[in-house]
Amino acid sequence: MKTTFRFDQAIKKLYMAFHNNTLNPENCKQCAVGNIVNNKDFWMHLTDNHGATKLNYLGLLHQNLGRRFFGYTPIELLQIESAFLEGCGYSFTIQNRLHKPDHINHEVLFKGLCYVVSLLCRLDAVNDVLDYSFLFDFEKPLLDFQN
Template identity: 60%
Template structure:
């Protein structure tokens, strides 16, 4: 499957963060977008609240100028983060009074968030979801329809 460079890099960074215990939904440098942007937190200045989908003035300026950060526009970054937080069980925007998971760094919680983010990243690039393993189990005449090489 052909994927874009930005998708490949994003998945590698998220994979490494997950397995190195460097993924934390409440930290702007260790969340999904923080990891995609090389553990920088400057992206948090694109909106007024962590998990919000509305750009603030600075975010709008960057969006209108066509700026991209590691291949993603400011609006795409906000959507990536919102997708991650929602799938982890947070009520948005992130606020201490809003609903959140009891154990935000639990591997199952983080896996749910990453699965949703990767699905969204694939949609952005117009490619099949790389997390979809259902084709591996399709059969035709009692034989596998696809081989691992075709995936």
């Protein structure tokens, strides 16, 4: 499968973070985006609320200037982080505050990563590498057992 450079780099960084136990949704340098941008925290200044996908003034400025960080636009970085948090079980309350799940473990982090990988595939128009639904497609069998 043909992928983009930014996709490959992001997947490598997220893979290493997951297996080195340096993936942490509570730390802006160790979350999904933090790892993609080499454990820097500049990206958190693109929005006013952690987990939100709305750019603030600085974020809009960078977006409108066409800036990219490690291949991703400011809005894409916020979408990636939002997907990670959603996959990890975070949600927004009625007061627009981020609600933390009861506990974070490897299984929860893995689910968050699955959300991120699916989004990265959509952003780069790549077939979702985690989509296994074709295995259960009863209209087009993979194997012909009659021959």
